[in-house]
Amino acid sequence: MAVENSARAKVRRKDRANYDRVFVNAVLDECLLCHVGFVVQGQVYVIPTTYARVGETLYVHGAAASRLMKTLAEGVEVCVEITILDGLVLAKSAFHHSMNYRSVVVFGRAREVSALDEKRRALDAIVDRAEPGRAKVARAPNGKELKATRVLAVPIEEASGKSRTGAPIDDAEGSALDVWAGVVPVQLTRLAPVRA
Amino acid sequence: MAVENSARAKVRRKDRANYDRVFVNAVLDECLLCHVGFVVQGQVYVIPTTYARVGETLYVHGAAASRLMKTLAEGVEVCVEITILDGLVLAKSAFHHSMNYRSVVVFGRAREVSALDEKRRALDAIVDRAEPGRAKVARAPNGKELKATRVLAVPIEEASGKSRTGAPIDDAEGSALDVWAGVVPVQLTRLAPVRA
Numbered sequence: 001m002a003v004e005n006s007a008r009a010k011v012r013r014k015d016r017a018n019y020d021r022v023f024v025n026a027v028l029d030e031c032l033l034c035h036v037g038f039v040v041q042g043q044v045y046v047i048p049t050t051y052a053r054v055g056e057t058l059y060v061h062g063a064a065a066s067r068l069m070k071t072l073a074e075g076v077e078v079c080v081e082i083t084i085l086d087g088l089v090l091a092k093s094a095f096h097h098s099m100n101y102r103s104v105v106v107f108g109r110a111r112e113v114s115a116l117d118e119k120r121r122a123l124d125a126i127v128d129r130a131e132p133g134r135a136k137v138a139r140a141p142n143g144k145e146l147k148a149t150r151v152l153a154v155p156i157e158e159a160s161g162k163s164r165t166g167a168p169i170d171d172a173e174g175s176a177l178d179v180w181a182g183v184v185p186v187q188l189t190r191l192a193p194v195r196a
Numbered sequence: 197m198a199v200e201n202s203a204r205a206k207v208r209r210k211d212r213a214n215y216d217r218v219f220v221n222a223v224l225d226e227c228l229l230c231h232v233g234f235v236v237q238g239q240v241y242v243i244p245t246t247y248a249r250v251g252e253t254l255y256v257h258g259a260a261a262s263r264l265m266k267t268l269a270e271g272v273e274v275c276v277e278i279t280i281l282d283g284l285v286l287a288k289s290a291f292h293h294s295m296n297y298r299s300v301v302v303f304g305r306a307r308e309v310s311a312l313d314e315k316r317r318a319l320d321a322i323v324d325r326a327e328p329g330r331a332k333v334a335r336a337p338n339g340k341e342l343k344a345t346r347v348l349a350v351p352i353e354e355a356s357g358k359s360r361t362g363a364p365i366d367d368a369e370g371s372a373l374d375v376w377a378g379v380v381p382v383q384l385t386r387l388a389p390v391r392a
Contacts, residue, residue, distance in 0.1 A: 008239055008241075012262065012263055032281060032284075032382075033279060033281055035231040035233075035244075035277055035279075036242075037231075037233040037240045037241065037242035037275075038240060039240050043204055043273070043275075044234060044235050044273060044274070045204075045233065045275055045301075046231050046233035046242050046275045046276075046301065047277070047301075048231075048277060048279040048297070048299055050295060066208065077239070077240060078240070079233075079239075079241055079242045080242075081231055081242040081243070083231075083244040085228060085229055085384070088228075088326040088327070088386075089326075090326055090330065090334070090389075091334065092334060092335060093334055093335040093337075093341075094320075094323045094330075094331060094334040094335060094336055094337050095335075095337045095338075095341040095344075095345070097322075097323050097326055097330075097334065099228075099246060101244070103244055105241075105242065105243075124290075127293050130284040130285075130293055130380070131284070131286060134286065134290075134293075135290060137375055138286070138287065138288060138289055138290040138293065138375055139288060139289040139290060139291075139369075139370055139373055139375070141289075141290050141291045145291040148291075168392055173335075174335055179333055179334055179335070180333075180389075180391065181391070181392040182390050182391040182392040183389065183390045184326070184327070184387070184389045184390075185386075185387040185388075186228075186384055186385065186386050186387065187384070187385055188281070188382055188383070189382065189383055189384075189385040190284075190380050190381075190382050191380070191381040191382065192381075193286075193378050193379065194363075194378050194379045194380075195377070195378040196364055196377040196379070
């Protein structure tokens, strides 16, 4: 199954495009931060925040009073971008240096989640991003906390994925040079937990 | 010295704000990806890309024909966001879970770099992000490659930093619970290089 390949979601570099839901979901489930772009009175903002995917919905949350949450709850258009950096690609020529990555962009409007069941499920999913099963271990949000938290749902429908993988691609001229070329893989590593 | 604390660059959560240039520069010099938000015909886009800081200027680059580069070269307003995730903050209560991070947002308009000296310096700085000194090792861009590459400069003037550090902050109710609480530090790790 594919996400909806609309004009605005179309990736210009066709060789790097990927509209497959399996790819999109894998990126969303691995990355921990999304970057939410939106416009308020003609001014563009990009705000980083955590999120969770449940089925074909992306949930973000925040203080009910926050600007991001208030603006999104009004139903403005958003562009949510998620990128995992996989490697630094060192070619023999400066020009052919690149990065390996997997990224997703989702376009749409957020809907405020008011049903308590869905709100709790979304918040559990967000807490579980820190550690699988964490929502079952920590004290669940009480009524006051649920009220102080806004949860917004963005449908993962109009979206696109993009990636680059593999070795550098040098040209004929560069290939002859005696310069180390290859990939330095990078990954977000969890270090030893520090007890509070 | 501080960056310019304008209305749009003001951080709403004052306890997390940081307008010091030392902080802003450190975040820019450590992170490898920025997220560029801009508007084309009323549509908001957020595009991830690499960048480099030289002095008080942030440089991005790309194919001369790319949409991002073309649009930015026209002098549209941009919001460039950079975030380093430092840790997952696990509290005893779900509500108090958080993340440790350092982030920067820069507002402004990009200027296309046409002077060859500045263009070469910016591209060298971007290549050096992959590995310090790399620009001296790899073959420098030739005339054709320089022409095929657009470099854009965004002044790091109207900007703000934000961060959260340290342990979870539980409330009195939560603190009594027998639940592990603490921080799982995370960091982007470079793994062993893979020769092409």
